[in-house]
Amino acid sequence: MSKKKEFLNSGVTKLAFSFDALDPIRQLYYDILDNNLHPSVDIGIKAHEDYSDEFKSVSMRWYFAKSPDAIKIFRDVLDGCELALSRDIIGKSRNTMRVVQANIIETIGSYPTGRWHSDFHHTKLGTNESGTLLTPLFPFQPYFGGLETTSAHRDEYDAYDELATVHKYQEGQGILFDGTSTIHRTQSYKAYPGDKRILVCWQFGCTRDELQPVLTEVGENNGDPMFFHEHDYA
Numbered sequence: 001m002s003k004k005k006e007f008l009n010s011g012v013t014k015l016a017f018s019f020d021a022l023d024p025i026r027q028l029y030y031d032i033l034d035n036n037l038h039p040s041v042d043i044g045i046k047a048h049e050d051y052s053d054e055f056k057s058v059s060m061r062w063y064f065a066k067s068p069d070a071i072k073i074f075r076d077v078l079d080g081c082e083l084a085l086s087r088d089i090i091g092k093s094r095n096t097m098r099v100v101q102a103n104i105i106e107t108i109g110s111y112p113t114g115r116w117h118s119d120f121h122h123t124k125l126g127t128n129e130s131g132t133l134l135t136p137l138f139p140f141q142p143y144f145g146g147l148e149t150t151s152a153h154r155d156e157y158d159a160y161d162e163l164a165t166v167h168k169y170q171e172g173q174g175i176l177f178d179g180t181s182t183i184h185r186t187q188s189y190k191a192y193p194g195d196k197r198i199l200v201c202w203q204f205g206c207t208r209d210e211l212q213p214v215l216t217e218v219g220e221n222n223g224d225p226m227f228f229h230e231h232d233y234a
Ligand SMILES: [Fe+2]
Pocket: 117, 118, 119, 184
């Protein structure tokens, strides 16, 4: 089955790419930690929310692109490798399917049972109009949690667990899923206290004029700015 068909049928597909292609994002991560970012590369930091007592012990951070030069680093990596195919898989036109948000997700230590959710939820956003692509930034421990998706419909809360599938992350493989329709969560896992599980996340949105206000609202809800301008590499 083609990747596009698989994405449309099941809401999830996987893309192989060269692991070295992520080097500029690794450098970005080191520069964030060393406080060594170029002034035009603005990165915001967000901590996870405490959904429950269990989450009080979770150390999870999102380093998100906050300026055009910051989103450019993520876009250029994507457009420079096999992951660029994502923009043809989601939606109807790669020209308007753009990386509108991007971040590095860092989890230190273990992770409890997560909350099922979709990334780009809005009544005016449909299936195949947004997407999320996740991949390990660094070598990944086999005991780190994968991505759990459910084939249950959004309204069938009771069936989420029963219809769940675990997708293990692999170095050099991106997992692409529908940003609006695919309900998912991080698979819970036990790790050593100092273990760092680090993923790169690209969020795609269809930037047709009528959808930009909708995406802007989604961005206001998740706290990261949205970027609608054209990619440097079409
Ligand atoms: Fe998510």
